Amino acid sequence: MKSYTSDLQIQQFQHDLISWFQKEQRILPWRENADPYRVWVSEIMLQQTRVDTVIPYFLNFMEKFPTVAHLAGADEEQILKAWEGLGYYSRVRNLQTAVKEVHAEYDGVVPADPEKFGELKGVGPYTKGAVMSIAYNIPEPAVDGNVMRVMSRILLIEEDIAKPKTRKVFEEAIRDVISKENPSDFNQALMELGALICTPGKPSCLLCPVREHCKAFGEGRQQELPFKSKKKKQKSLLLAAAVLTDSSGSYWIHKRPSSGLLANLWEFPNCETVSDILPQKEELQLFLHEEYRAAVELQALEGTIQHVFSHLIWNLVLFKGVTDHIPEGSGLIRVTEEEMKQYAFPVSHQKIYQLYQDQM
DNA sequence: AAAGCGGGGTT
DNA sequence: AACCCAGCTTT
Numbered sequence: 482m483k484s485y486t487s488d489l490q491i492q493q494f495q496h497d498l499i500s501w502f503q504k505e506q507r508i509l510p511w512r513e514n515a516d517p518y519r520v521w522v523s524e525i526m527l528q529q530t531r532v533d534t535v536i537p538y539f540l541n542f543m544e545k546f547p548t549v550a551h552l553a554g555a556d557e558e559q560i561l562k563a564w565e566g567l568g569y570y571s572r573v574r575n576l577q578t579a580v581k582e583v584h585a586e587y588d589g590v591v592p593a594d595p596e597k598f599g600e601l602k603g604v605g606p607y608t609k610g611a612v613m614s615i616a617y618n619i620p621e622p623a624v625d626g627n628v629m630r631v632m633s634r635i636l637l638i639e640e641d642i643a644k645p646k647t648r649k650v651f652e653e654a655i656r657d658v659i660s661k662e663n664p665s666d667f668n669q670a671l672m673e674l675g676a677l678i679c680t681p682g683k684p685s686c687l688l689c690p691v692r693e694h695c696k697a698f699g700e701g702r703q704q705e706l707p708f709k710s711k712k713k714k715q716k717s718l719l720l721a722a723a724v725l726t727d728s729s730g731s732y733w734i735h736k737r738p739s740s741g742l743l744a745n746l747w748e749f750p751n752c753e754t755v756s757d758i759l760p761q762k763e764e765l766q767l768f769l770h771e772e773y774r775a776a777v778e779l780q781a782l783e784g785t786i787q788h789v790f791s792h793l794i795w796n797l798v799l800f801k802g803v804t805d806h807i808p809e810g811s812g813l814i815r816v817t818e819e820e821m822k823q824y825a826f827p828v829s830h831q832k833i834y835q836l837y838q839d840q841m
Numbered sequence: 842a843a844a845g846c847g848g849g850g851t852t
Numbered sequence: 853a854a855c856c857c858a859g860c861t862t863t
Binding site: 523534569602603604605606611626628672673676682709711714740 | 854855856858862
């Protein structure tokens with residue numbers, strides 16, 4: 482079996498790629514220095530998330546939690562608030578779990594050993610390679626979506642990048658071609674190339690520093706790659722939510738379970754509505770009484786909210802209601818409008834809050 | 842191997 | 853509407 486890299490001019494490829502990166506790289510906050518903790522935080526934030534989205538979150542996060550010790554000692558409520566709106570909230574809970582371990586087991590120093598670093602919570606194959614190469618200049622592959630796209634074109638790899646085992650094919654290829662002298666710039670250059678030049682839709686091949694090395698470009702097939710099988714579409718759910726207040730204007734809110742969707746975030750009380758005979762308002766009223774012992778008359782709010790996740794769609798119908806009597810320990814807590822700012826809400830419930838306030 | 846897990850930008 | 857994004861964990 483002939484390897485994918487056998488007819489690549491590796492030295493020349495490395496040089497062309499790294500030289501381009503050193504000249505053209507964007508100025509980004511996490512490139513200010515190579516502090517391993519800083520690099521680590523940036524890599525977690527950048528998982529499935531665009532650079533422009535991450536920048537303000539990264540600056541705020543580093544201000545609030547500048548070191549391993551700061552993050553290890555923070556309250557979960559604070560770190561979720563710092564992540565609010567960024568999505569995939571288990572990322573920050575796993576990050577804190579891992580950082581606590583680094584604080585306790587490694588004296589606060591991020592281990593410069595891929596095997597040890599890779600055992601930490603939330604550190605998968607990509608993050609391991611990225612942090613080890615960028616922070617410690619260790620030649621490990623860091624294969625993300627960008628790298629699979631770029632290398633599928635350079636080496637004309639036609640395997641399905643949606644399949645988990647395909648990542649290993651790319652990791653082996655990268656092990657063959659990665660610069661041992663400068664793995665940090667090499668890995669970053671591949672990702673930068675994927676972001677700026679070798680883009681999904683119409684790659685700018687005429688600006689590409691490595692087009693002479695690119696087999697797909699040589700055959701005019703760059704638009705066909707990478708190959709990715711389709712994923713199935715989202716399920717759609719019908720939900721009803723209630724903005725409940727007391728007579729003084731404080732809100733009744735609920736903390737979501739510690740696992741699953743939007744774990745540990747706060748929300749307005751709500752339920753999925755499944756009946757085809759009962760009005761949604763009555764179904765929600767029954768739920769509020771069963772779940773929280775809250776007897777409350779609801780009024781419809783104007784407008785609905787659709788919220789799209791990667792794997793499902795919420796269609797929300799909204800109500801408001803006033804009650805002063807909900808038992809202690811019911812699962813709902815009472816917070817003032819001012820205190821609301823301390824709690825992390827998913828964007829869907831921020832939309833609910835916004836819509837409610839617009840109608841008051 | 843497949844599914845669960847957010848949110849937003851691009852085309 | 854589909855696709856993509858500096859993916860990882862659980863089942």
